[in-house]
Amino acid sequence: MRRFLEVVTPNVFLFQVIKMTKHTKLATALALGLGAWGCSVDFSSPGRLVIIGGALNAENKAIYDAFVEGRDGEGPICVVPTASSDAEEAMHRAIHRITQYGGPESASGILISTETPERAWEPAIAAQMDTCSGFYFTGGSQSRIIDVFLPSGDTTLAYATLMKRWREGAVVAGSSAGAAMMSQTMISGGSSREAIIDGIAEGPDAEGVQLRGGMGFFTPALIDQHFLARGRIGRLLVAVINQESPMIGFGIDENTALIVDGDSASVAGESGVVVVDGRHIDPSGSHMATGLAVNLMGAGDVIDLKSLQIKRQNTSTSLVPDGRMLQEPTDPFSRWAFLHLLLELSTSQETEMTVDTEGARLILRRGEGFTAMMTTLKGGPEGTPAGFSAGPLIVDLLPPETD
Numbered sequence: 174m175r176r177f178l179e180v181v182t183p184n185v186f187l188f189q190v191i192k193m194t195k196h197t198k199l200a201t202a203l204a205l206g207l208g209a210w211g212c213s214v215d216f217s218s219p220g221r222l223v224i225i226g227g228a229l230n231a232e233n234k235a236i237y238d239a240f241v242e243g244r245d246g247e248g249p250i251c252v253v254p255t256a257s258s259d260a261e262e263a264m265h266r267a268i269h270r271i272t273q274y275g276g277p278e279s280a281s282g283i284l285i286s287t288e289t290p291e292r293a294w295e296p297a298i299a300a301q302m303d304t305c306s307g308f309y310f311t312g313g314s315q316s317r318i319i320d321v322f323l324p325s326g327d328t329t330l331a332y333a334t335l336m337k338r339w340r341e342g343a344v345v346a347g348s349s350a351g352a353a354m355m356s357q358t359m360i361s362g363g364s365s366r367e368a369i370i371d372g373i374a375e376g377p378d379a380e381g382v383q384l385r386g387g388m389g390f391f392t393p394a395l396i397d398q399h400f401l402a403r404g405r406i407g408r409l410l411v412a413v414i415n416q417e418s419p420m421i422g423f424g425i426d427e428n429t430a431l432i433v434d435g436d437s438a439s440v441a442g443e444s445g446v447v448v449v450d451g452r453h454i455d456p457s458g459s460h461m462a463t464g465l466a467v468n469l470m471g472a473g474d475v476i477d478l479k480s481l482q483i484k485r486q487n488t489s490t491s492l493v494p495d496g497r498m499l500q501e502p503t504d505p506f507s508r509w510a511f512l513h514l515l516l517e518l519s520t521s522q523e524t525e526m527t528v529d530t531e532g533a534r535l536i537l538r539r540g541e542g543f544t545a546m547m548t549t550l551k552g553g554p555e556g557t558p559a560g561f562s563a564g565p566l567i568v569d570l571l572p573p574e575t576d
């Protein structure tokens with residue numbers, strides 16, 4: 174009797190199906206916890222997602238509370254350090270931080286790494302994951318996560334169990350690489366400069382923005398991280414332009430999180446989240462376009478993920494133009510340059526800016542109904558106002574002018 178019960182345990186049964194089907198529709202449907210072959214994922218009913226832009230400060234209570242309070246059940250939040258080069262050290266550091274907010278039994282580790290990828294297929298690991306009330310993916314390389322959990326597109330038992338628990342209500346959080354892996358299509362590398370000049374990379378070693386399949390938690394949009402701090406607006410614009418669907422991107426800055434509940438999301442943390450909407454663009458060349466709508470969301474702002482309507486923080490006050498002339502940035506893709514550019518456009522009497530850079534011409538102008546808000550004059554990154562929120566900005570990414 175014991176042997177029979179072991180055979181029909183859900184995780185073991187799922188493991189046998191996955192071994193036989195290797196990422197067919199049936200295996201994927203079972204991994205997602207769907208009731209029928211061919212059903213689509215209903216994005217409006219997952220567990221909470223806490224998508225963190227990297228460099229998470231240990232004292233950022235708002236973000237740690239977001240995933241500690243989003244747990245499903247009495248089990249621990251399980252730290253998954255697969256992305257990290259020193260997985261064990263990263264795991265223990267994250268466990269320590271989480272227990273400072275959730276209590277001594279609130280976190281444990283699932284040590285799956287590129288050095289032990291076979292563990293992603295083990296029923297014992299899946300059984301442990303099935304007891305987790307949530308999951309936290311550390312930073313490092315997002316490609317390591319995909320290579321271990323979805324090697325060559327195959328659905329591992331660990332991935333199947335992870336998706337099952339999320340569909341049941343478990344919170345999934347991730348920082349830096351742990352944020353990048355959330356989307357269906359994942360940005361895995363490349364700088365803004367490479368993206369503007371070369372577009373989408375045609376191979377793993379080619380210049381340009383690198384795209385590959387992600388883990389598929391956050392299906393409405395692409396995700397980018399360390400966004401304003403590392404000047405990644407260029408690569409997100411190009412990635413969005415080249416997406417057939419949904420042509421939407423979220424760029425999450427450092428020490429900041431996008432907290433997703435059902436079909437809405439809010440911002441918490443020190444900086445902001447840039448939303449790029451490419452649904453109404455007019456393509457211009459292989460990786461250029463006009464009419465990209467860009468918004469900066471600040472802490473407390475909420476977005477409806479179906480309509481992309483943003484509700485600005487109701488305690489904010491308007492930023493008033495002070496008559497200054499716009500100053501063109503030397504390099505729009507340098508650290509923090511886009512944040513300062515947004516602030517310039519929000520406080521100047523001028524409403525449009527043209528920036529010529531290697532490989533492209535950027536035209537930025539205030540869109541219809543443009544507003545700029547803040548909670549306090551100081552307290553944001555790089556001397557910017559705290560809770561800085563602005564948009565819509567209309568961005569045209571064009572080929573450079575020729576003489």
